[in-house]
Amino acid sequence: MKRYVTLIFISFFLIFIPLNSHAQCKGFAKNVCKMELVPYTHDGNYHAAVLTEGEEAELYKTFYSGQEYRIAICGSDNLPEIEFKIMDASQNVLFSNKDKDFTKTWDFKLETSQQLKIAVKVPTRGDKSAEPESGCVAIMFGFKVK
Amino acid sequence: MSIMVNKMFTRAVFLAFLSMFLFGCKSGNQKQPAEESEITVDVSELNQDLFQDINEAKQIFYSLPSPLETAMLIRSAGAIYDEDLLNNVDNSGNYTTNKSMALNLGIYTCDLSFASLYDQTQASISYMNAAKKMADGLGILDAINDETIERLEENINNRDVIMDIISETFMNSSSYLKENDRTAIAAIVLVGGWVEGLYLATQMVPDSVSLKNNKLVDRIVDQKLSLDIVMRLLADNSDNPDVQSIQKDIDDLKAIFDKIIMKTSSNLETSVDTATDVTTIKSQTQVTLTPEVFKELKKKVEIIRSNYIS
Structure with missing residues (x-):
């Protein structure tokens, strides 16, 4: 009987944990990361995923001339500080938050519209014997309404 | 009771497999390899270059x-x-x-x-x-x-x-x-x-x-x-x-x-306004549109x- 109960528990665990991790990311993006955009207006797009230490993500977006933007990139508390770089079409690094004490935001504007790449990395901790942590990482954009 | 528990067990195993199928096989946002191209000042080619290392295993987002x-x-x-x-x-x-x-x-x-x-x-x-x-x-x-x-x-x-x-x-x-x-x-x-x-x-x-x-x-x-x-x-x-x-x-x-021909400077430069901490990305683009x-x-x-x- 105990075996069956354990199996049932595992089944529910398998079913609901993936959904919960997504739901946590939505809540994390909405309630935590979006706050980093203030006073900019969030564009409404949702980009969030569960990443594990050592994993990377990339985002491609066109930014328009004459607009003022804020990028906010946040990770769950259990993750190390998230690294991010902004690159132009020639792969030149325009900004790296490693040089700015791992800031979560970057404010910028462009003279001409450009497609940029945002490269995000969850660094690994020094302790290799420890199990790598996973958590939500959200990438959000805000602009100033003119 | 034992029949009931057996049914529960069967359902539990079925649900476990179903959940693994539904959620475990998700491909996420990983993309197929993109063609590499040389860097030129043409915007279309530059953008292709931006996507060049997309074949690596990582989460990819495209934001419209x-x-x-x-x-x-x-x-x-x-x-x-x-x-x-x-x-x-x-x-x-x-x-x-x-x-x-x-x-x-x-x-x-x-x-x-x-x-x-x-x-x-x-x-x-x-x-x-x-x-x-x-x-x-x-x-x-x-x-x-x-x-x-x-x-x-x-x-x-x-x-x-x-x-x-x-x-x-x-x-x-x-x-x-x-x-x-x-x-x-x-x-x-x-x-x-x-x-x-x-x-x-x-x-x-x-x-x-x-x-x-x-x-x-x-x-x-x-x-x-x-x-x-x-x-x-x-x-x-x-x-x-x-x-x-x-x-x-x-x-x-x-x-x-x-x-529509769109040519942009291949190396962008940045300058930071120290008062506002806002970075300006400097570039020039030429457009030909009839x-x-x-x-x-x-x-x-x-x-x-x-x-x-x-």
């Missing part, structure tokens, strides 16, 4: 301008509000398929944003209701509920709050769709909003006007940069028949956008959009 950003871009280019250009809310009853509801969720959200940016209070409420109808039809639970409409009505004269409500409802819709593995629908919603923005902008440029030093025309040309992202977003979901039909439209648009090509683009966008709202 949201309907709110699209409407804001049109407004900041000096467009004048013209309600006749928007998709009539009375059409909302005509949309019954997932494709038409998804496209028109994007279209109505763009129209809602556009009306709100011009402080069109009654139109904003009507378009929020039309967007709600599309979201409800798509089974997007509680993205826009009665409370949202009430909040909108209560704050109808506060543009900042209205923008926040629109942004929140759009995020609710897109996060719900992505969380429920309906990424094809999420992509169609975005493309609907993008096409609506392109339609509004092209319609607001009279045939007789000069294309040079025209901010609205500049914004339209800029969409050549987003076209790449539209195509990749759709390619990711190309197993969906609705997406396949939209890809044909976008291919037609690409053929016209390819006639009136014939613009006319062709305007016509094609009109046809595509007309199909989407009919």
